[in-house]
Amino acid sequence: MGALEHWSDFNVAIVGAAGALAGLLIVALSVNIAQVVSSRQLIARAASSIAGLLLAVVACAIGLIPGQPALAYGVEIVIAAVIAGAVGVHAVGPIRAADNGAPNLAARLLKIAVGLLPAALAAAGGITVLVGGIDAGLALVAASALVAIVGSVFLAWVALVEVLR
Numbered sequence: 001m002g003a004l005e006h007w008s009d010f011n012v013a014i015v016g017a018a019g020a021l022a023g024l025l026i027v028a029l030s031v032n033i034a035q036v037v038s039s040r041q042l043i044a045r046a047a048s049s050i051a052g053l054l055l056a057v058v059a060c061a062i063g064l065i066p067g068q069p070a071l072a073y074g075v076e077i078v079i080a081a082v083i084a085g086a087v088g089v090h091a092v093g094p095i096r097a098a099d100n101g102a103p104n105l106a107a108r109l110l111k112i113a114v115g116l117l118p119a120a121l122a123a124a125g126g127i128t129v130l131v132g133g134i135d136a137g138l139a140l141v142a143a144s145a146l147v148a149i150v151g152s153v154f155l156a157w158v159a160l161v162e163v164l165r
Helices: 008-031 033-037 040-062 070-098 105-130 134-163
Strands: none
Touching (some): 008 033, 008 040, 008 134, 033 040, 040 070, 040 105, 040 134, 070 105
16 A cells, blocks of 8 residues: 555545535635625635635545556646645735735734645645655645645635625
């Protein structure tokens, strides 16, 4: 049994949970779509949230591909992380602008990190797998998925609350 097979139950659970959360988020946002699209900050938060959840789904689904060589897995994870990271980087500007220069640097950094950390962890995991540290790489990808779920729920909650303001 290869290292990826040891993670199959985890991957199945995360694919289901993150997929369901992404669907619920899209439905919740679509109910208030006029308000969401009228705000760059809300669009950025929603996009970052969905990207994080999709990263968790994709990363864990990739881990379920039967007979997947570690090299292919590592490359696929890095590609998924770069795509999700690009969405997170694009979201930073509108989210920072919405802060209106808030004096709390820690809060601003946390808002930025929530959208970028899952992609960074996934990229680190994929690279770690590529250089031969499969067990450590898989643990980093798992951490990425968990952080993505928590961070995406946080971002989505903030976005949905902002819709009602």
